[in-house]
Amino acid sequence: MIGYVVEKGVSTFKLTKRITVLAAKVAFFLFLSLFLLGLWVNSTRVRDSESTDNRMNDAPSEEASSPQDATIATDNPPVEEKSTPRAMLPEEPSGEITNSIGMKLKLIPAGEFQMGSGLSAAELAKQFGRDASSFENEYPSHPVRITKPFYLGQHEVTVEQFRRFVSDRDYETEAESDGKGSYGFDLATGEVELNLNYTWLETGFQQGDDHPVVNVSWNDAVAFCSWLSRKENMEYRLPTEAEWEYSCSSNTTTLYQHGDNQDELALEGNVADRTLAEILLKSKVTMTGGIKTKDDYATTAPVGCFRMNEFGVCDMHGNVREWCQDWFGLYPNDSVVDPTGPKSGPVSGPIRVFRGSGWHGFAMGSRSAARFGSSPDNRSNSIGFRVLRSSIK
Ligand SMILES: [Ca+2]
Numbered sequence: 001m002i003g004y005v006v007e008k009g010v011s012t013f014k015l016t017k018r019i020t021v022l023a024a025k026v027a028f029f030l031f032l033s034l035f036l037l038g039l040w041v042n043s044t045r046v047r048d049s050e051s052t053d054n055r056m057n058d059a060p061s062e063e064a065s066s067p068q069d070a071t072i073a074t075d076n077p078p079v080e081e082k083s084t085p086r087a088m089l090p091e092e093p094s095g096e097i098t099n100s101i102g103m104k105l106k107l108i109p110a111g112e113f114q115m116g117s118g119l120s121a122a123e124l125a126k127q128f129g130r131d132a133s134s135f136e137n138e139y140p141s142h143p144v145r146i147t148k149p150f151y152l153g154q155h156e157v158t159v160e161q162f163r164r165f166v167s168d169r170d171y172e173t174e175a176e177s178d179g180k181g182s183y184g185f186d187l188a189t190g191e192v193e194l195n196l197n198y199t200w201l202e203t204g205f206q207q208g209d210d211h212p213v214v215n216v217s218w219n220d221a222v223a224f225c226s227w228l229s230r231k232e233n234m235e236y237r238l239p240t241e242a243e244w245e246y247s248c249s250s251n252t253t254t255l256y257q258h259g260d261n262q263d264e265l266a267l268e269g270n271v272a273d274r275t276l277a278e279i280l281l282k283s284k285v286t287m288t289g290g291i292k293t294k295d296d297y298a299t300t301a302p303v304g305c306f307r308m309n310e311f312g313v314c315d316m317h318g319n320v321r322e323w324c325q326d327w328f329g330l331y332p333n334d335s336v337v338d339p340t341g342p343k344s345g346p347v348s349g350p351i352r353v354f355r356g357s358g359w360h361g362f363a364m365g366s367r368s369a370a371r372f373g374s375s376p377d378n379r380s381n382s383i384g385f386r387v388l389r390s391s392i393k
């Protein structure tokens with residue numbers, strides 16, 4: 001009985017166990033089926049999602065011309081990249097750039113130099129046969145630090161470049177607008193004449209489009225810079241006197257960028273030379289100064305005819321004199337950083353600086369340290385300008 005019961009109990013136990021095992025298998029199968037079904041549904045959703053994203057991302061490039069797709073693209077913009085927009089990146093300084101009017105500009109590095117004459121006024125007076133007082137405004141020689149690189153026009157502003165400004169702005173130079181005209185030069189007579197008919201378009205001598213513009217006042221030059229600044233959304237201006245001398249001397253301490261021999265100016269600057277002297281022999285005028293060598297130009301030369309200096313700029317010593325930004329003032333006694341000159345003109349009258357010599361200037365005035373000044377509304381057939389552009393926008 002016990003055995004039966006036991007047997008029966010065993011039998012009952014075995015039956016119960018089989019049912020339990022079977023139920024477990026069914027449950028496991030159902031669980032596995034549900035699990036696999038779940039995986040499949042989730043996978044399908046992911047695929048649908050990826051497919052939709054691809055369509056959204058592809059739409060602008062594939063159907064950019066479709067207004068409808070353009071709207072879709074706008075409503076569902078692609079994920080924004082975290083990179084900085086290109087326009088916001090700082091501009092990489094380049095050794096040379098060409099601007100929107102074809103003007104080449106050279107990158108002038110930051111640095112230090114000794115501004116003013118390195119020779120005493122007595123030594124200069126002896127060398128050039130002048131009174132020492134002719135050089136007194138070049139002292140004291142003082143250290144100047146230029147802290148930022150800048151772009152400087154490789155050449156003086158040309159007639160063609162100035163014409164673009166005049167045409168675009170419908171601009172009238174001061175020589176045209178104030179009824180006084182400017183200065184012309186007649187090679188046949190050797191005479192310089194102030195005449196209403198003389199303007200930047202008429203100088204009395206032949207000028208091509210690639211010659212430096214002259215008969216422009218300081219005010220005209222500043223107006224040109226303002227026009228170019230607005231046109232390119234960059235800062236253009238006249239160089240300060242310190243920036244000009246730093247660029248002209250270009251790491252040299254001699255009178256000229258090539259050395260101290262004035263007759264070698266013929267290699268790197270158009271000044272009053274034997275070419276002009278020989279032509280004037282036929283006129284009533286006799287030229288008593290000027291270099292003994294020939295630079296082959298009696299009046300203005302096309303810009304860039306002469307060799308460039310160490311900074312890559314041309315015609316700093318000659319061709320035309322160049323307006324600078326500063327009011328004319330006395331030099332400081334101590335070292336200065338990025339000087340901009342006096343805040344106003346001197347007591348003797350408002351005078352703006354111009355630097356370098358020109359086609360009828362003598363070697364004395366071609367020196368890197370030589371200084372000149374004139375009223376900002378003055379104009380001359382030997383004064384032009386070049387521009388400076390900040391290196392970073
Ligand atoms: Ca010359």
Ligand SMILES: [Ca+2]
Pocket residue numbers: 156315316317318319320321322356357
């Ligand atoms: Ca010049």
